[in-house]
Amino acid sequence: MSSATIIDGKAVAAAVRAQVAEDVAAYTAETGRTPGLATILVGDDAGSAVYVAGKQKACAEVGIKGFDHRLPADTSREELLALIDALNADDAVSGILCQLPVPAPLDGVELTNRIDARKDVDGLTIASTGRLSLGMDGLRPCTPKGVMLLLEHAGVAPQGREAVIVGRSNLFGKPMAQLLLAANATVTTCHSRTADLQAVCRRADILIAAVGVPHLVKGDWVKPGATVIDVGMNRLESGLTGDVDFEAAREVASAITPVPGGVGPMTIACLLRNTLTAARMVGA
């Protein structure tokens, strides 16, 4: 049986990071400025700490200056808003991200939306979301943007193709739909209330799963020759696994992302790129 091309997200992410490093060096040589990323981590969630450390390390590797704000879990709303206001006003800070979730009673949506849209490198504020939907320039959420880069790398042009996204989260599914629509795909968004998920998935030239259900998408849900993008990151006893039954789907698809090593590495790569984009926008 034929087997799909495995889209190597690690390699694509490494290439993006190398390009960002080069572009940062050129930007710094030209302007005398260094792009800066401020991360805000509240509390001591171990997983969040690992994520933030990974982002800071990645910044250092490409020449982006890191501002690593770690605050105790009982930090007040007012202190955090004041910190974000200060970072918004700080010319050395090109991008700001507030690692979610934040401990109760803090409101992650409120904190995120305090970030100036021009520094919103996660692309999750109301303003960035509205700008994406309206087709205006702005910073785009990192994971869906990473998927667009993977498609480009795999030589898959969305225009005129049927794209099906399983999952409608604010973080991924909704902005993914907007990016594919802007790239002229015919876009369908599915979710838990979709009546016949298998039938809808089987229409897809580009099938993207992002629901957090291990192996939800079976081999016979995949249209022969489709490109399959697996955004799931499910921790099982056997290890990290995606939302797609990879072994079955790879026999049907023409190209597919593995988990791990597919979409995952693209998120930080796109965060770095967004930080440089933000630096160019605000001139910081």
Next chain:
Amino acid sequence: MSSATIIDGKAVAAAVRAQVAEDVAAYTAETGRTPGLATILVGDDAGSAVYVAGKQKACAEVGIKGFDHRLPADTSREELLALIDALNADDAVSGILCQLPVPAPLDGVELTNRIDARKDVDGLTIASTGRLSLGMDGLRPCTPKGVMLLLEHAGVAPQGREAVIVGRSNLFGKPMAQLLLAANATVTTCHSRTADLQAVCRRADILIAAVGVPHLVKGDWVKPGATVIDVGMNRLESGLTGDVDFEAAREVASAITPVPGGVGPMTIACLLRNTLTAARMVGA
């Protein structure tokens, strides 16, 4: 042959307007305040003047106070921004709309986005668009909201249904997709680059056409028993006509909106409702 139920938009709009009148009276009795709608019309486009006059007349009929700002075509950007700022600050003004298009070199997007999101009764600002996409409360664009009311009136529950929207405008197609997604439909957005538009349309339990191409959607593009919503408003020599071949589609659909007298009347009805909603939000 069986023939579809004709969804009477005039009757539904009249019912919405009557309800808004009742709710405005109750609001005024309770708060001592009168909701107010400010319209801004720049230049002397005859069509725009007719639209604005219709909106002002509709306000008067339901007890909403109208503020009718008509300005010459050569009004400066600065004067308009100052007017919008003043209306944003005016407690007597619950809602503001800037009739588009505005004459060059004015920028309709800039003017629209100067409107405070809490007074954005057209629901077209970046903030309102972002809030809709993120599932936050806020003011929704009038025509897609009108379509949701027509579906409700026709007894069509979107949950679990396949909804297909032909057209991806900021004014209609994109917010329509968000509203249907929020109502748990499986939503597909099509457009001029869609490869096989007929096949995609034929999947729809709810088929919505909004492209401005007379009679684009043929009878055999309609799934038997579907609900067909025609948002097209095309002026031909023979009169106003929609994007759907009505006579053919009505033989296949279970329910269908006519043009005129379908979606059209809902827009102003929803504008009135939005103005009352805005009054409640800002307490004006």
